[in-house]
Amino acid sequence: MPTYTEQKPSASMGNSALPCLCWLELFLFGGLVTLAYLLHFTEIIPVVQQGFICQDLALSKPFAGPSEAVPWPVLYAMAFGAPVLLILVGELSPVLYQLGLGAMRDQTGTAGQQGVPTFLRRLVKFTGLHLFGGCSALVLCGLGQVMTGSLAPYFLSVCSPNYTLLPVVAASPDGPSCVPATFITDDICAGQAEDVYNARRSFPSLHATLSWYAAVFMALYASSALCLRGTRLIQPLLVMGLLALAFLSAASRVTEYRSHAVDVLGGSVLGAAIAVYLSVVVLGCFRTKPPVPGDAVGQGTPPEDRVAVITLPRLPNIPGGPGPSxxxxxxxxxxxxxxxxxxxxxxxxxxxxxxxxxxxxxxxxxxxxxxxxxxxxxxxx
Structure with missing residues (x-):
């Protein structure tokens, strides 16, 4: 009887495809960054011009000026820099702790990742996915702003409409005006073009999107990957503090009349949804998958070594105490x-x-x- 042998694919075939996939991911990420730059730092992409009602009080709020409660540099630093710093602390602390005890094991990658430590792979993966999510939040928020053209509460203050351009002009003690309760679709703004362009991009709020994205991402990382043993309050306080900062950052847009409440709510939902999807679905709540049976790497390794932990002093177990029989x-x-x-x-x-x-x-x-x-x-x- 003829014998048949199953030919397994060699590891070199999988390794040869890794550089191609890496270059493809870098190309896609570069395109995402470029699109985010064009949407938020240039006026190349036109915004939809929405009409407004004559003398609409909801659009007649005073303009607070260029000074903001949460400046843009602070927002970008907290949205992109703070999560990276938290990931660095969470992934490097166990390594430094084990090095101090002299118990650092050789944890390297599997096929295609030979010689790469586990903590370094986790660090690159978590940081890369966070930056990808931040750029995705910028792109989705920017596309929503230019496609909806929602008007900010201070729109009429920076628009300075020239009512003489309207076909029907009403007389008023202050000069020509529009007929009350009429809907104006013509572009009659005489204010600065940059301020008018920004006033037409109110929904969703970018401050709310980035604030809630970073806060939810860091909160899920702190709850899943940071195992603070020996304490019960540090982790909840950290999570609640992050969510409180995101809420205050988003609420400042309403108190300064820069966004409507629905704009802030939409941005908050968008940012939180992106963070939850990347953290739970893509990254599996920041947990490393168990080793494949038969793999020499990771055999006999306790789960605690595969998850970033920060160990604090803890009381020992009491002999004879309650426990599983x-x-x-x-x-x-x-x-x-x-x-x-x-x-x-x-x-x-x-x-x-x-x-x-x-x-x-x-x-x-x-x-x-x-x-x-x-x-x-x-x-x-």
Whole structure:
């Protein structure tokens, strides 16, 4: 009979495709950055011109000027720099801690990633996905602004409409005006072009989008990847503080009459949705996948070493305290002798059984086994 052998694909075939994929990802990321730059730092992409109602009070708020409660440099630094700094602290702290104890194991990558430490791969992956998400938030928010053309609350203040250009002009003590309650679609703005262009891009709010994206991303990272052992308040306080900063940054746009409440709400939902999708769906809540069976890398490695942790002092387990009762496996020879009780391997992070609990469980299991042996012999007789 002819024999057939299954030919497995060599690792070199997968390795040869990695550079192509890396260059493709860099090309796509560069295109995303370019589009974000064109949308927010130039006026090349035109914005849709929405009409307005004559003497609309919702669009007649005073213009607060160039000074803002949260300046743009601070917003970009907090949205892009703060999460990267948190990831650096979260990924490098366990490495430095293990190096200080002299217990740093050689954790390298699998096929196609030979010689790359695990923490470095996690660092690059998390940082790269965060920057990608930030650029995606910029692009989606910018596209929403230019496509909707929503008018800011201070639009009429910077527009300075020239009502003499209208076909029907109403007389007023202050000069020519528009007919009240009429909808104006003509471009009659006489103010500075840059201010008018920005006043036509109110929905969604960019401040709210970037603030909530960075806050939710850092909150999910702090909750999933940072394991602060020995404390119960630092992690919740960090998460609540991040969410509070995002809320204050978004609310400042409403208090300064730069955005409507619905603009801030839409930007907050957009930023939070992008952060949740990247953190939960793409990155799996920042957890490293377990090693493939048969892979030499990672065998026997506890889960704590595959997740970034910051270990703080903790009280030891109290002997005889509450905990899961261990199960015992019973083995015996053919003649009923040589009874042996073997406890199972305790997984990492579980509580070891005490000597009293082990002795009691052994006695109960041994008595049940002897009773079963006696019953089986009586049935044979």
């Amino acid at each position: 261990p199960r015992h496996y019973v083995s015996m020879t053919e003649n009923g002798t040589g009874i042996q009780l073997t406890p199972p391997n305790v997984p990492y992070g579980s509580r070891m059984p005490t000597e009293e609990g082990t002795a009691a469980a052994s006695a109960v299991a041994g008595g049940n086994l002897l009773q079963q042996i006696r019953q089986s012999r009586l049935q044979q007789l």
